[in-house]
Amino acid sequence: xxxxxxxxxxxxxxxxxxxxxxxxxxxxxxxxxxxxxxxxxxxxxxxxxxxxxxxxxxxxxxxxxxxxxxxxxxxxxxxxxxxxxxxxxxxxxxxxxxxxxxxxxxxxxxxxxx
Amino acid sequence: xxxxxxxxxxxxxxxxxxxxxxxxxxxxxxxxxxxxxxxxxxxxxxxxxxxxxxxxxxxxxxxxxxxxxxxxxxxxxxxxxxxxxxxxxxxxxxxxxxxxxxxxxxxxxxxxxxxxxxx
Numbered sequence: 178x179x180x181x182x183x184x185x186x187x188x189x190x191x192x193x194x195x196x197x198x199x200x201x202x203x204x205x206x207x208x209x210x211x212x213x214x215x216x217x218x219x220x221x222x223x224x225x226x227x228x229x230x231x232x233x234x235x236x237x238x239x240x241x242x243x244x245x246x247x248x249x250x251x252x253x254x255x256x257x258x259x260x261x262x263x264x265x266x267x268x269x270x271x272x273x274x275x276x277x278x279x280x281x282x283x284x285x286x287x288x289x290x291x
Numbered sequence: 292x293x294x295x296x297x298x299x300x301x302x303x304x305x306x307x308x309x310x311x312x313x314x315x316x317x318x319x320x321x322x323x324x325x326x327x328x329x330x331x332x333x334x335x336x337x338x339x340x341x342x343x344x345x346x347x348x349x350x351x352x353x354x355x356x357x358x359x360x361x362x363x364x365x366x367x368x369x370x371x372x373x374x375x376x377x378x379x380x381x382x383x384x385x386x387x388x389x390x391x392x393x394x395x396x397x398x399x400x401x402x403x404x405x406x407x408x409x410x
Contacts, residue, residue, distance in 0.1 A: 188328070189324060189325050189328050189329075189353075189355065190353070190355065208397075210303060211303050211368075211370075213390055213397060214302070214303055214370045214372075214388075214390045214391050215329070215330055215370065215390075216329065216330015216331070216332070216390060217330065218330075237366070237367075237369060239303070239304070239367065239368045239369055241303065241304065241368075248368075248369070250364075250368075250369030251369075252351065252366070253351075253353065254325075254353045254355075254362075254364075255329070255351060255353055255362065255364030255365075255369050255370075255371050256328045256329060256369075257369050258328075269328075271327055271328045271329075271330060272328050276327075278327065
């Protein structure tokens with residue numbers, strides 16, 4: 178069983194920083210119109226396992242379709258490091274410090290058909 | 292030999308739209324700190340082959356490091372469809388994020404790996 182790992186990460190310019198605990202051994206790669214444009218590789222965790230360390234004011238929010246997910250991107254550099262919903266937080270592992278994006282198992286999700 | 296196609300594309304929310312002639316067989320994927328975070332799959336085309344059809348005022352500009360590349364992302368949805376830059380000999384270029392091309396089949400692309408982290 179994969180354990181929770183504590184990581185830090187953020188956007189590119191440094192305005193947005195976070196810390197999180199999650200299982201990063203598997204990530205979801207979704208083909209929906211939004212995820213595919215971002216190349217998002219997502220790890221999911223509960224809201225209490227995520228802490229925004231800096232940059233709340235630097236974040237822009239984007240919602241679409243059912244508007245249930247708050248996509249948070251840095252308004253300075255455009256990077257979307259995470260998204261939040263009532264069910265928890267989705268962390269884009271591309272934005273983890275020192276990420277090896279080739280390492281986690283990728284689980285394809287057919288978001289386009291949802 | 293270049294195999295230019297005319298493509299259209301844009302950000303997610305629709306505020307930024309472009310039309311371009313580009314060679315989709317010349318895609319590249321770079322592992323630098325910026326490209327990797329944005330998941331770019333890029334192809335480059337002369338600036339004259341790229342037209343921003345909508346959204347000049349809707350884009351934010353991000354510059355870093357040598358500040359030579361104008362990274363343009365949509366201020367509404369954050370998605371970055373393109374960047375402007377120059378070749379070493381000064382020719383104006385556009386870098387197109389192929390993820391943002393309408394109807395693109397990502398799996399059909401074979402991007403060359405560029406080790407931008409070492410540049």
